[in-house]
Amino acid sequence: MTQAQVQETANAPALLEEPGIRKWQDYFSFNTDHKVIGIQYLVTTFIFYCIGGVMADLVRTELRTPEVDFVTPEVYNSLFTLHATIMIFLWIVPAGAGFANFLIPLMIGAKDMAFPRLNAVAFWMIPPAGLLLIASLVVGDAPDAGWTSYPPLSLVTGQVGEGIWIMSVLLLGTSSILGAINFLVTLLKMRIPGMGVHQMPLFCWAMFATSALTLVSTPVLAAGLILLAFDLLAGTTFFNPTGGGDPVVYQHMFWFYSHPAVYIMILPFFGAISEIIPVHSRKPIFGYKAIAYSSLAISFLGLIVWAHHMFTSGIPGWLRMFFMITTMIIAVPTGIKIFSWLATMWGGKIRLNSAMLFAIGFVGTFVIGGISGVMLAAVPFDIHVHDTYFVVAHLHYVLFGGSVLGIYAAIYHWFPKMTGRMVNEFWGKVHFALTIVGLNMTFLPMHKLGLMGMNRRIAQYDPKFTFLNEICTYGAYILAVSTFPFIINAIWSWLYGEKAGNNPWRALTLEWMTTSPPAIENFDQTPVLATGPYDYGLENSNEDVPLSDPNPLLSGGPNSVLRAEPDPAVAANPEDRK
């Protein structure tokens, strides 16, 4: 018996006929099972993604022509404000938390999160916060000062809408702080005895870095928003120049969270991609430690780059230089990750299924966003393109091309584990093709628009930009269409898809060593760590590990000499099954 089989047999729950089966009501209740909560997060945030996406398409429809002819300028401003707020605070950030909830206890062999009730509380803050935000549209006074909500503008536009926005973001921030505490404690305290930090899967490392970053930066945003609420509702003048307040102080407090927020949005998917690429390339991840530590480096550096959003708002000259250099340096750990992923693919046996295609798409588009990020760090150039469509293009390449493609890759990869069924690969590939075409069509022309002089957040623009804006708008429609194959495929496959088996990808991380979907408390007994998380293709060890070993083998990890023998009878490539 090979190590992987030993591991799998040892870990699989034996008693349950239909393991992990739950009532549908569980998904609508205050359930404390981390897997239920994870799926609650993912489904809820996906619904918000669709709402935010509709808003994006309304914004793009307005921008199809230079005139203001589709919605009023006030509604236009509300639309892009809500679009950004929803996409950031109700989709990408909580979707990362959703994957972390589902995967972290499974990956480290725990029965559940450290604080299951806190976990459920963190989730149940999201639906009311989201409904509150969307309700502001109904009361007719939606926030329209942009997702940055800079005073004094946010203080002179609608008071109700702005108040709702602050309340909603405060709730969502609280939710992510609670989640972060839970992830940190779970990762630090609940790993199985045999798992040192260097045997943790890279997704766990990424979530560790993300959670630490969330914990340090989110309270500062909360403080800024509370002060803004005082200015708005109680007439204080912290940020209001009328009474001697300083609007630039708000910008510092806002960006102290909101720049790290982009790493909070991208790091979990760096982690997910680091899981997906080795499995589907059938090779160990290249440079495990480099990838793990680069997450921590990004997390630390992410805290000291915020003022690069303020190069034109009047900060001292030397300070601009400091923030330029720190921003540039972040490119180094990010580059390490990208090169390591490429080296992992190099010489592998790549299964080009939907998960891997989205992972490749992630790397390919994220690189473009990363390169334009380095350009934006250069102060003299940033002064030209700040607040233009060049920035809009950059952030969408990072957050759509990075985070959203990462979310899709992760969904396709862990779908069999979450539901016990395979997704339909054909429709997955259609989804991928439409997404890549739509993404590049929408956001690539924006680079040129910004460089040529189109500023962002405007409902009307110079007619000379019409042609490129039309391309962007049609690209946005393709992106909207691209979600339909995904939604239909996900629902259909969940109900009627081919049974997946426990480990359809022949992966080596612990979450694949239990049933699909996993039973209520994940593993029958404490799992045995027989191989490292990425020991693909290693030479066979002749010793079998006894199942009842009182001291589980500790020699796993990337340098383990143990081997996972591919055995078609146990786990063949799903692509070859037919």
Add this chain to the structure above:
Amino acid sequence: MKIPSSIWTLLIGIVLTLASLWYGQNHGLLPAAATDEAVLVDNLFNAMMVISTGIFLLVEGVLIYSAFKYRRRAGDNEDGPPVEGNVPLEILWTAIPAIIVIGISVYSFDVYNEIGGFDPHAIHQAPMNQESMAMPGSAMAATLNDTPPSTEPNLNQEKSDEAMQDPATAEVRNADQIPQLRNAPGVGSVAPTIGGTPDKAGKPAGLQVNVTGLQYAWIFTYPETGITTGEMHVPIGREVEINMTANDVIHAFWVPEFRLKQDAIPGRQSEIRFTPKKAGDYTLICAELCGPYHGAMRATVVVEPEEAFDKWVQEQLVASKETLNQAVAVNPANLSPNEFLAPYTKDMGIQPEILHQVHK
């Protein structure tokens, strides 16, 4: 004959370098450069484009090549070779990006200095002053503690007081009709921004223009001549200093052809200097979200030869004298800002035909 892979690598490297060098110079992504500073910024951008194109082609090339070359053939259930690290390679690909970003940083630093980012005349950034250095007999160590308080006036304070007292702008800046600025104690702090270039630093600029942003218009006043307009005229070759503030919310001064941008913040003065180079009509755009009609907040900037500029100044002076003497109602000094701005703000952006006028 089989070509060795090292030769292929070399050839691909050469092609990649040439392609990057070509594209970096021929991308055509930027509008015309109309100031001396814009040329420097464009050179920086072109250099970054060369490097970016190279990295883009390299990474995407390897990615697509791997995806095709190493894809799994049907029925092949083997694993790939267990290569999981290579220390020299990892050091190499950490070092190369590090060197590239340090290089770009140094170049950016240089350009930033050239366009006046480190204007020494922003005095509160340089606590040591010339007098203390020149005191006879004082040792360096002693100068730090024992110097008498500087007698040199704070130029920033002076300048901002000046701007606030300027008769041409006082009306707009302190108007009762704009509640945000009434009795604002924060008024007068100067945000250090892009100042004079090193060769011109410390010297007064050739032309001063006070700029005020308010929803949704720009007002220009020329303190030397007292002209107030809604259109900015600047002469070629003379360094222009823009002192700006905002009356209500944050606006941002941006002329794409000048490659310069600076927020105009209520309660603060900010400054940029530039030297116009190329004649033409350019559009001044508000780049910071300032409300629903943000997209319509534009003004024309005319860069013209010195003679044409002087002629324009004379015309403006005559016009304002005439109005002062004859038609009091047209004199901006006696109008409330709302009345004065009516032609700029009324219905702005609501009707498409207005938009076309704005976008001349």
